[in-house]
Amino acid sequence: NAGVTQTPKFRILKIGQSMTLQCAQDMNHNYMYWYRQDPGMGLKLIYYSVGAGITDKGEVPNGYNVSRSTTEDFPLRLELAAPSQTSVYFCASSGGSGTTIYFGEGSWLTVV
Amino acid sequence: GNSVTQMEGPVTLSEEAFLTINCTYTATGYPSLFWYVQYPGEGLQLLLKATKADDKGSNKGFEATYRKETTSFHLEKGSVQVSDSAVYFCALSEGGGATNKLIFGTGTLLAVQP
Numbered sequence: 001n002a003g004v005t006q007t008p009k010f011r012i013l014k015i016g017q018s019m020t021l022q023c024a025q026d027m028n029h030n031y032m033y034w035y036r037q038d039p040g041m042g043l044k045l046i047y048y049s050v051g052a053g054i055t056d057k058g059e060v061p062n063g064y065n066v067s068r069s070t071t072e073d074f075p076l077r078l079e080l081a082a083p084s085q086t087s088v089y090f091c092a093s094s095g096g097s098g099t100t101i102y103f104g105e106g107s108w109l110t111v112v
Numbered sequence: 113g114n115s116v117t118q119m120e121g122p123v124t125l126s127e128e129a130f131l132t133i134n135c136t137y138t139a140t141g142y143p144s145l146f147w148y149v150q151y152p153g154e155g156l157q158l159l160l161k162a163t164k165a166d167d168k169g170s171n172k173g174f175e176a177t178y179r180k181e182t183t184s185f186h187l188e189k190g191s192v193q194v195s196d197s198a199v200y201f202c203a204l205s206e207g208g209g210a211t212n213k214l215i216f217g218t219g220t221l222l223a224v225q226p
Binding site: 099102 | 144155156157161163201212213
């Protein structure tokens with residue numbers, strides 16, 4: 001009963017470092033998403049994917065990259081970490097248009 | 113563009129009090145509306161949803177009615193418990209959209225005191 005699994009849960013990065021947040025879902029969902037949540041704010045969409053090999057930008061894509069080589073996995077790449085990327089990151093998935101979106105437990109990232 | 117506006121928090125209530133968290137939206141077309149709940153240190157969980165006007169979503173004693181005439185989806189619960197303390201997010205999904213993206217409000221922190 002895993003659902004959406006994110007790793008790591010916590011990470012501290014230095015400015016300029018790179019890292020990848022991993023996301024995997026076991027529900028055979030076509031749609032996957034990455035959101036970020038800043039303190040006291042709602043979630044903002046970074047990137048999304050409607051199927052393997054297809055990705056598109058959301059509201060706040062700058063500084064991030066994604067890939068979707070399989071249905072199950074949707075990693076988020078930070079190339080040159082900046083303090084402005086300190087946030088909580090949520091991966092999510094859904095079966096398609098109009099269906100419920102399920103969220104992972106979040107990844108807390110601090111850039112110092 | 114589409115947007116969601118929620119009442120500012122935090123909301124502090126005593127146990128067994130009545131809860132209302134206001135949510136209004138701006139959207140073209142016919143969005144689906146959602147309430148998500150985030151307990152401390154956890155991810156978001158779907159609390160309830162409504163997909164068309166006049167629908168009432170309900171779960172765990174919470175209710176919200178999709179009001180197209182007032183573009184609102186207020187969350188209510190008759191008697192809150194300490195365990196309801198969490199952040200509540202109102203969200204919309206553009207009706208008929210191929211991408212099923214959610215647009216979130218800023219969230220409302222609810223603190224219930226015994």
